[in-house]
Amino acid sequence: FQSMPGFYVTGSLYRPLQADGSTDKFPAVLCPHGHWSQGRFYDAPASTLKDQLASGAEKFSQGGRNPIQARCVHLARLGCIVFAYDMIGYADSQQITYELAHRFAKQRPEMNHPTDWGFFSPQAESHLQNIMGLQTWDSIRSLDFLLTLPDVDERRIAVTGASGGGTQTFVLSAIDPRVKVSMPAVMVSTAMQGGCTCENACLLRVGQGNIDFAAVFAPKPLGLTAANDWTVEMETKGYPELQKLFTMLGKPEHLHLEAHTNFPHNYNYVCRRAMYQWFNQHLKLGFAEVPPERDYKYQSAEQLTVFNSEHARPAGGVALEMKVLRHWEQQTRQQIDALLSNRSRNTKRFQKIVGGGIDIVLGKSLPPSADITYDQQQKTQKWGYLQMDGILSNSKNGSANSILFLYPDNWNKQVVLWLTDHGRFGLLDRSGNPNSDVQTLLDEGCCVVGLDMLFQAEWLNENESEAHRTRSVANPREAAAYTFGYNYSLFARRVHDILTTVSFITNHDMQPTSVCLLALDKTGPLAIAARAQAGDAIGRLAANTNGFRFANVTDLQSPNFLPGGARYHDLPGMLAVAVPQATWITGEKEIPQIVTEVYQVEKAADAVTINASPTSSRSAAITWLLDSK
Numbered sequence: 001f002q003s004m005p006g007f008y009v010t011g012s013l014y015r016p017l018q019a020d021g022s023t024d025k026f027p028a029v030l031c032p033h034g035h036w037s038q039g040r041f042y043d044a045p046a047s048t049l050k051d052q053l054a055s056g057a058e059k060f061s062q063g064g065r066n067p068i069q070a071r072c073v074h075l076a077r078l079g080c081i082v083f084a085y086d087m088i089g090y091a092d093s094q095q096i097t098y099e100l101a102h103r104f105a106k107q108r109p110e111m112n113h114p115t116d117w118g119f120f121s122p123q124a125e126s127h128l129q130n131i132m133g134l135q136t137w138d139s140i141r142s143l144d145f146l147l148t149l150p151d152v153d154e155r156r157i158a159v160t161g162a163s164g165g166g167t168q169t170f171v172l173s174a175i176d177p178r179v180k181v182s183m184p185a186v187m188v189s190t191a192m193q194g195g196c197t198c199e200n201a202c203l204l205r206v207g208q209g210n211i212d213f214a215a216v217f218a219p220k221p222l223g224l225t226a227a228n229d230w231t232v233e234m235e236t237k238g239y240p241e242l243q244k245l246f247t248m249l250g251k252p253e254h255l256h257l258e259a260h261t262n263f264p265h266n267y268n269y270v271c272r273r274a275m276y277q278w279f280n281q282h283l284k285l286g287f288a289e290v291p292p293e294r295d296y297k298y299q300s301a302e303q304l305t306v307f308n309s310e311h312a313r314p315a316g317g318v319a320l321e322m323k324v325l326r327h328w329e330q331q332t333r334q335q336i337d338a339l340l341s342n343r344s345r346n347t348k349r350f351q352k353i354v355g356g357g358i359d360i361v362l363g364k365s366l367p368p369s370a371d372i373t374y375d376q377q378q379k380t381q382k383w384g385y386l387q388m389d390g391i392l393s394n395s396k397n398g399s400a401n402s403i404l405f406l407y408p409d410n411w412n413k414q415v416v417l418w419l420t421d422h423g424r425f426g427l428l429d430r431s432g433n434p435n436s437d438v439q440t441l442l443d444e445g446c447c448v449v450g451l452d453m454l455f456q457a458e459w460l461n462e463n464e465s466e467a468h469r470t471r472s473v474a475n476p477r478e479a480a481a482y483t484f485g486y487n488y489s490l491f492a493r494r495v496h497d498i499l500t501t502v503s504f505i506t507n508h509d510m511q512p513t514s515v516c517l518l519a520l521d522k523t524g525p526l527a528i529a530a531r532a533q534a535g536d537a538i539g540r541l542a543a544n545t546n547g548f549r550f551a552n553v554t555d556l557q558s559p560n561f562l563p564g565g566a567r568y569h570d571l572p573g574m575l576a577v578a579v580p581q582a583t584w585i586t587g588e589k590e591i592p593q594i595v596t597e598v599y600q601v602e603k604a605a606d607a608v609t610i611n612a613s614p615t616s617s618r619s620a621a622i623t624w625l626l627d628s629k
Helices: 046-055 067-077 098-103 122-126 131-148 164-175 210-215 239-248 269-282 317-338 347-362 423-427 436-443 490-506 524-537 570-576 593-601 614-627
Strands: 002-004 011-014 026-031 081-085 152-162 181-185 222-226 255-259 372-382 385-394 399-408 414-419 447-451 514-519 540-544 582-586 608-611
Touching: 002 131, 002 317, 011 067, 026 067, 026 131, 067 081, 067 269, 081 131, 098 131, 131 152, 131 164, 152 164, 152 269, 164 181, 164 210, 181 269, 210 239, 222 239, 222 269, 239 255, 255 269, 347 490, 347 524, 347 570, 347 593, 372 490, 385 490, 399 423, 399 436, 399 490, 414 490, 423 447, 436 447, 436 614, 447 490, 490 514, 490 524, 514 524, 514 614, 524 540, 524 570, 540 614, 570 593, 582 614, 593 608, 608 614
Parallel strands: 026 081, 026 152, 152 181, 181 222, 222 255, 414 447, 414 514, 514 540, 540 582, 582 608
Antiparallel strands: 011 081, 372 385, 385 399, 399 447
């Protein structure tokens, strides 16, 4: 069946003999697999099978050849309907190759384009499109398929898989409420979280990990296994915390760990036996004592393939890859646009869904003032204003930013946070005095604040004027998820710096009546993103977009690369969620359509001003800010 137009999910369906002609309902088990070569087609080398039999890891000469087939056969014998489906690039699923899905290492410049792109490109990452996401969608659609079968009992649905299949197991179990029992094998731990590109995605594990994903399933029955691999310490690291959670929720008996650390990474006979017992108990299979596995006739690739002379293999390759990603992006955009359809024109719902998505992309909102400390470094009375230099720190995210306050003697209770490409020094002329535009604001009584965001000014080496590259982890494979699946991007970290500053200002004892944000150079997108998170804490925003769009970023290490930045109508979407706050923009030919639509629905169209003359943008922006006094 197709999970997306033209992209097929393939697999093998196992049914209990007693299901034929029966009117009963049967439990169903979904079986994703890990990185066994060719998945359900796997055939263990003779030497490997010999060692497995000798160690007690496997018991049968036929059944031991493929642990995926083995568990499917026995689950069917126990009365379950079982679907073993192919991970992308395995067995019959060859439209997207194994090399691309699981071994991607080098960016493909020809696949990095704003309108048509491939997996792992900056454009795909900017739309949060990845192999793990597609594989997870296949898992959801596989569950849909199982539930279309008339004799499947929807109240008794389980998922189990090992290694990479364990990843799919705990992810599907966490996000799909139809799963009632789960048993991810040799994957949940506090150590290695999944080394393949099919198990990693940008933003997935920032500040969290596989223990957290497993915990989401609580208090439903969750079985786990551990081996002599990255799960070897599970009994003392991770499992005790899960026990506390299940106990707190009143279901300690719904959690079980089967640890066999004498075996290497596996889903062998011993661990499968534990799974059968767990499913017998929680799927109500009805056995007083679960019958042990017995041998079966191994099925070869030729016997299991779903393709033959009557069912030809579907087309794959680059054209299919681009088609899938194009459909994915269009589907997402249609769902967002539907929030503003004529029948449901509701900005609150738009802000909740689109704003909620942007929350995830940027990762932080306004921090509480209790997390923020200010350490004054210097305080100097100047002619007509007080200059204060200090360090602003956030204890929760570990940031420490140099900050400059220019506080006029005739302060009018308004604060303008002015971002520049050169940090706080961008507010001063070569002699160290406020530049003419800043002086205009000071003369009008506005306090002007300058900020060194991450890798600005003092963060840089002597020969650098600005940061040109975002840092990445040591992994040589050019997949963004290895860095940004565990760490925020530089763009996001800079937005966090802005939010920390806004929170400090708005909660200050001096009680300003308004905080405005000004960004008239390449910092414009940062200001817009911060405003999307700050809500009404930022009264007015004046920003230069320079026509920037996240979808146009072509380098994963660009300071402007933001995973997910393009997903919710790109930069205009971030402008739109700030409705009905007053906004002035330059760098655009016209007000972006999504901004116009959202502000019109809110009857706040006059709150958005566009400046069509970039040569006068600084003076026009300052005039607009001052006119609001």
